Amino acid sequence: MDVGKIFAVGSRERMFQLKARRDAGLDSPRWQPPHYFTCKKCERRATRQTWAGTLYVCPNCGHHQPIGGYYRLSMVLDHGSFKELDADVQGENVLDFPGYDEKLDAQRAKTGLSDAVVTATGKVGGVPVVAAVLDSRFFMGSMGTAVGEKITRAVEFAAKKELPLIIFSASGGARMQEGIFSLMQMAKTSAAIQRFQAKGGLYISYLTHPTTGGVTASFASLGDITLAEPDALIGFAGPRVIEQTIGQKLPKGFQHAEYLLDHGFVDQVVPRGEMKATLTRILKLHTQGRKHGA
Amino acid sequence: MIKDILKEVEELDAAITAARDAALAADPADELMGNEHTAPDLEAMEARRDQLLNSCTELTAADRVFLARHQGRPRIDEYIDVLFTDFFEQRGDRQCREDPSILGGIARYKGLPVTVIGHRKGSNTEENLRYNFGMPGPEGYRKALRLMKQAEKFGRPIITFIDTPGAYPGKEAEERGQGEAIARNLAEMSGLTVPVISIVTGEGSSGGALGLGVANRILMLENAVYSVLSPEGFASILWKDSSRSGEACDIMKLTAHDLQQDGIVEEVIPEPLGGAQRDHKALFTALDAALERHLTQLCKLGGKALAEQRYKKYRQIGL
Numbered sequence: 307m308d309v310g311k312i313f314a315v316g317s318r319e320r321m322f323q324l325k326a327r328r329d330a331g332l333d334s335p336r337w338q339p340p341h342y343f344t345c346k347k348c349e350r351r352a353t354r355q356t357w358a359g360t361l362y363v364c365p366n367c368g369h370h371q372p373i374g375g376y377y378r379l380s381m382v383l384d385h386g387s388f389k390e391l392d393a394d395v396q397g398e399n400v401l402d403f404p405g406y407d408e409k410l411d412a413q414r415a416k417t418g419l420s421d422a423v424v425t426a427t428g429k430v431g432g433v434p435v436v437a438a439v440l441d442s443r444f445f446m447g448s449m450g451t452a453v454g455e456k457i458t459r460a461v462e463f464a465a466k467k468e469l470p471l472i473i474f475s476a477s478g479g480a481r482m483q484e485g486i487f488s489l490m491q492m493a494k495t496s497a498a499i500q501r502f503q504a505k506g507g508l509y510i511s512y513l514t515h516p517t518t519g520g521v522t523a524s525f526a527s528l529g530d531i532t533l534a535e536p537d538a539l540i541g542f543a544g545p546r547v548i549e550q551t552i553g554q555k556l557p558k559g560f561q562h563a564e565y566l567l568d569h570g571f572v573d574q575v576v577p578r579g580e581m582k583a584t585l586t587r588i589l590k591l592h593t594q595g596r597k598h599g600a
Numbered sequence: 601m602i603k604d605i606l607k608e609v610e611e612l613d614a615a616i617t618a619a620r621d622a623a624l625a626a627d628p629a630d631e632l633m634g635n636e637h638t639a640p641d642l643e644a645m646e647a648r649r650d651q652l653l654n655s656c657t658e659l660t661a662a663d664r665v666f667l668a669r670h671q672g673r674p675r676i677d678e679y680i681d682v683l684f685t686d687f688f689e690q691r692g693d694r695q696c697r698e699d700p701s702i703l704g705g706i707a708r709y710k711g712l713p714v715t716v717i718g719h720r721k722g723s724n725t726e727e728n729l730r731y732n733f734g735m736p737g738p739e740g741y742r743k744a745l746r747l748m749k750q751a752e753k754f755g756r757p758i759i760t761f762i763d764t765p766g767a768y769p770g771k772e773a774e775e776r777g778q779g780e781a782i783a784r785n786l787a788e789m790s791g792l793t794v795p796v797i798s799i800v801t802g803e804g805s806s807g808g809a810l811g812l813g814v815a816n817r818i819l820m821l822e823n824a825v826y827s828v829l830s831p832e833g834f835a836s837i838l839w840k841d842s843s844r845s846g847e848a849c850d851i852m853k854l855t856a857h858d859l860q861q862d863g864i865v866e867e868v869i870p871e872p873l874g875g876a877q878r879d880h881k882a883l884f885t886a887l888d889a890a891l892e893r894h895l896t897q898l899c900k901l902g903g904k905a906l907a908e909q910r911y912k913k914y915r916q917i918g919l
Contacts, residue, residue, distance in 0.1 A: 395919060397919075398919070400918075401851060401852070401853055403851060404851070451918035451919045452919060454918050454919075455918055455919040458915065480806075480807075480828050480829075482828060482829065482834055482837055482838050483838070484828075485827060485828050485851075485852050485853055485854070486826060486827055486828055486852070486853065486854065486859065486862070486864060487862075487917060487918050488828050489806065489807070489810055489827070489828040490810075490864065490914060490917040490918065491917075491918055492783075492786055492807060492810060493786050493790065493810060493813075493814045493914045493917075494914045494915055494917060494918065496783055496786035496787040496790060496814075497786070497787065497790030497791075497814070497910075497911050497914055497915070498915075499787060500787035500788065500790050500791050501790075501791070501911070504791065519807075520806075520807055520828075522779030522780075522783070523767075523778070523779040523782040523783050523786075523807040523811075524782075524783050524786055524807075525783070526779075526783070527777070527779050527780040527783035527784070528783050528784070528787055541774050541778075541779065542767065542769070542773075542774060542778040542779035542782070542807070543767075543769030543770075543773075543774065543778070544769075547769045548769045548770060548771060548774065551768075551769050551770060552770055552771060554771070556771060560771070560774075561774060569775050569776075569777070570777075571777050571780060
């Protein structure tokens with residue numbers, strides 16, 4: 307084990323690693339009977355330790371399971387570089403939707419998140435970046451006012467500090483319980499991305515399972531570079547709605563990452579194991595070496 | 601329910617017209633003979649109709665959803681005809697196809713060249729089908745963007761009319777990037793250096809409405825609605841029961857007055873009693889005045905200031 311990993315960690319990094327371990331289902335400090343997790347596709351059962359060893363990619367069928375926000379950041383960011391942004395921003399019951407407050411509390415208790423996105427600064431392969439991860443365990447990663455605000459602040463922060471931006475999307479779309487305010491977050495986040503890109507900022511959009519609705523129709527589709535995880539469902543309308551509308555069965559693999567690759571909406575489909583190396587390569591291509599005219 | 605009131609009002613309207621025609625066509629000899637039986641009837645009917653219409657001042661959100669979808673509401677073609685002159689339609693996205701569910705082109709507004717774009721629904725079943733009920737595919741949004749970028753190039757203000765049940769959820773629409781097309785419009789519209797005014801005229805549902813609606817000013821007709829999703833979709837997602845849409849209407853805060861209170865809509869355009877379908881002319885007069893006022897104000901701002909104002913408008917919505 308890397309000695310630096312034991313001694314060079316501050317309390318911030320320790321907290322982050324604890325959250326990441328919690329997301330990965332490995333948070334108990336004491337011995338416990340094995341905790342099993344079953345692949346959602348092939349139903350292969352294995353212990354959490356086995357799953358964590360493969361980054362929650364099924365050792366049997368290669369299916370990429372959805373994972374939590376901190377856990378994904380721990381896979382991507384260099385050790386010791388994580389620094390969370392706007393951790394205190396929380397959603398509110400803007401429409402006085404009955405029962406929404408209680409549901410928000412329950413989701414917070416269940417996931418340890420304040421809302422459906424974690425934003426942070428850190429380094430990827432030594433390159434400083436701003437990163438945001440939507441977490442599908444919290445209200446299906448849906449975008450309400452808190453997600454819209456945190457994403458926008460992260461984009462504005464990246465613009466101000468002239469840092470590359472990476473957003474990992476996983477979302478059911480706009481959050482219904484916040485009504486029109488959720489819809490307007492699409493315009494707000496897209497406008498922020500537009501400004502950031504007009505200033506020369508690099509935005510890498512990483513689409514993970516599932517990315518749909520209002521998130522697909524806003525920041526997730528605006529990347530300078532768009533990557534996707536294998537087999538991830540990516541689309542605007544959900545497959546059931548489309549089947550009801552057109553009265554036909556959809557072809558196999560419709561709206562999956564590889565399908566989008568074929569139709570020209572994704573640069574590359576990148577397996578989770580190659581995620582960090584791929585991001586590092588792209589970042590270095592943009593930040594190192596001479597520039598034309600420089 | 602407004603539906604029942606309107607039904608009765610329409611029956612009375614028909615009866616009144618028929619009675620008037622009968623009176624006009626009546627033999628003058630009848631009058632000399634003292635046969636005036638139609639006259640009191642007419643007055644009573646008119647009184648009843650006015651009483652019914654006056655009860656329409658306090659409408660529920662569900663009533664407004666009904667009115668917003670009324671087949672007799674003015675459509676984009678009519679708005680263009682009445683408010684603008686010299687309309688020149690532009691078609692096609694220059695990539696794939698022409699999407700008729702969005703209508704757009706150049707026109708003059710009181711002499712000033714502007715670009716007009718809007719959802720096209722049609723006013724009868726045949727037209728509804730031809731225009732896909734105002735549900736655009738990605739080509740429609742890309743055509744709209746092409747027209748807007750051109751407007752920016754030539755310094756024309758942009759006026760958009762929003763009336764859609766949502767972007768079309770179809771197989772080809774997905775394959776050609778419905779989400780990407782809307783996202784691109786949101787991003788590009790936010791940075792335009794010409795005035796953008798959006799008018800929500802009927803139902804504005806989801807990203808399909810917003811894709812034409814990132815504006816400096818949003819005007820909304822009194823009985824139009826604007827929401828994250830149709831009330832039916834909302835109810836079916838949250839309660840797995842689309843028949844609870846009435847309940848959804850009350851919660852969603854989708855009426856023009858709600859949205860004005862929330863700071864999303866700048867001005868509510870009053871409609872005639874009983875809805876815009878009853879008197880198009882009265883509506884156009886009110887809308888024309890508001891549009892002219894907002895456009896004059898915006899035309900005083902420079903390109904950078906317009907983009908900045910638009911950014912700020914959306915930046916402060918939410919937390």
